[in-house]
Amino acid sequence: MSELRTGETISLQGGGKVTIKKELGRGGQGIVYQVDYNGKDEALKWYLKDEGDLFYRNLQRNVNSTPPSSNFLWPLRITERQNESFGYVMHLRPKGYYELGDFFTAKVRFKNYDSVLHAAINICNGFLRLHLSGYSYQDLNEGNFFINPENGDLLICDNDNVAANRTESGIKGKSRYMAAEVVNGGVPNIQSDVFSLAIVLYRLFMLDHPFEGMTTLKYVCLTDEVERNIYGEGAIFAWDREDNSNRPHPQIHYNAHLRWGWCPQSLKEAFQKALGKESVLHPESRMTDREWKNLFVELRRKLIVCPESKGTDHDFMVDDINSTLTCPLCGKPVEIGALLKFGDGTEYALTRHKKLYLDDSDESVGVARVRKADGRTELGLQNLSDNNWMVFTASGRLNELAKDDIMPLRDGMKIRFNNRTTAEVIIH
Known part of the structure; x- marks a missing residue:
């Protein structure tokens, strides 16, 4: 050695x-x-x-x-x-960044779901760009990521094994993260990458393993042969649509039970597709990194910050921002203060302390603020970007909002964030 x-x-x-x-x-x-x-x-x-x-x-x-x-x-x-x-x-890992495995053992915790979604989008963007360049990572596992728990900023390490797609680098991957075809001796490639990516993303949100449940608990000793089966062609997703034999144990897999209940249906269905038997056995049916990224960007648009939260550490994910909402943590009803409707038809929910991101950007350009005016409480939006925003009132008057300034939101108002992006304010 x-x-x-x-x-x-x-x-x-x-x-x-x-x-x-x-x-x-x-x-x-x-x-x-x-x-x-x-x-x-x-x-x-x-x-x-x-x-x-x-x-x-x-x-x-x-x-x-x-x-x-x-x-x-x-x-x-x-x-x-x-x-x-x-x-x-x-380069050295900066201070404030922790290995993904540290989150599984509660050595460190994410501040909120905004930071989890931010990390997920960064992971997907990183591997999308890698794959578009014609490379595969070949060894995705929890040791490849350094994450800032406060904001979800992320660094991807161990890039010594990156190789041209379908090219041998001498590395096969890590047990519990490899695709079935790699477990069976195949060469790692982009399709095996996206399967490993689904495992990493599940662990990011659930802090548990997607193929570990009641069935895997039956094995007293995980021999090489057993591992090749339960993490290879015999893998059964813990929340499989049709096969419930490997459901998470209520106590041993407590995180999986709790956090699956907090997941919106769209995220549950994505994991069921990406980690189900069809994806285990048929690489061409797997969720792509682009599909994952688009889902997380959409969930970030709909993320709700509970009004009972003193800051941004009390938020939750939903699919339908037009439905009656209840915070899963405090149990109190939540009203969305305003929506931003963009030119492509997408809507962005705004509640107090909610950060505003444009598209799949790494950095927030604004944040929703609540202030009191004339004896009443109203929702405003603060400009955190380096661009001045052009604000058009419903009556047609033009105002300019500089960096750090806050404006009250009014129904019918239109905000031009940059030369490409404009949104209309809809007050709920």
Whole structure:
């Protein structure tokens, strides 16, 4: 096993070197060190053993290519082969970001569903761009993501295994996340990626595993053969439409029971499609990353912040914003203050403290505020963007709303957020 010592220098391919400062963490494949690289702190992933020529050449290609998006902690430099192994340099994880697995064990919790949806959209956008570039990730699991629980900002790590679609990188994936065809020896590809993506997304929302329930609890020992069955071709989704034999145990799988009940029907049906028997056995029938992204963007539009919440930490997802709504946490009725109706027909629900995102944007451009005026309470919208908004009243008068300014919302008002996006205000 190859390990490095504090103060040791490692040569980089093409010139230069890094100096080991301290160990940050380790896993089954390698150790991550904090290193000094040209006077700057970076991270070095060092493999416990030489992973072979195929893996090394693929890592070289990734270093020389452009990352699909800024969400990827992409390999920056690859080391020379030395000390019977090699590694690569990447940026350090910023403070405030945690591994997805930390959320499963309640070491850290999401602030609200806005942050969960934001993380889900970032995950889907990242892999959509990766796949559109002709690459597959090949090893999706809970260790690939660093997430900020306050806002859902996300970084994707371990990009050493990314390879051209249907190309061997030397990596198959991690047990409990691989598609059935990969478990059976097939080459990972985009279709196996989207199956693993569905597992990751289910775990993000449910904090539990989609294929673990009453049936899997019958096994006293999970041998390799058993695992190949229950996470491979024999996998039964815990909430399968037709087969209820693997339903979550009420106590052992408490999160799955609780959070499934909080899910809107559209999200339940998406998981049933993406993780059902048809998708397990037939890769062409799986939910795509684009379909997932579109669903989460729609759910973010309809996200409701409970008026009893002191901030934004008390929100819930719905499918129908025009129905009678009750907060599942406090049990009190909730009224939507206003809707924004966009030119494409989509509607965006506004309640107190609700953030406003345009399309699948990473950053909110506004937030709904409640203020008192003339002895009554009214809903307003604050501009958080760098653009001045053009506001047209129902009578045709034009006003301009600068950054950080707040305006009361009036029925029939139209807001031009930028050159492409205008919405009409509908007061409920």
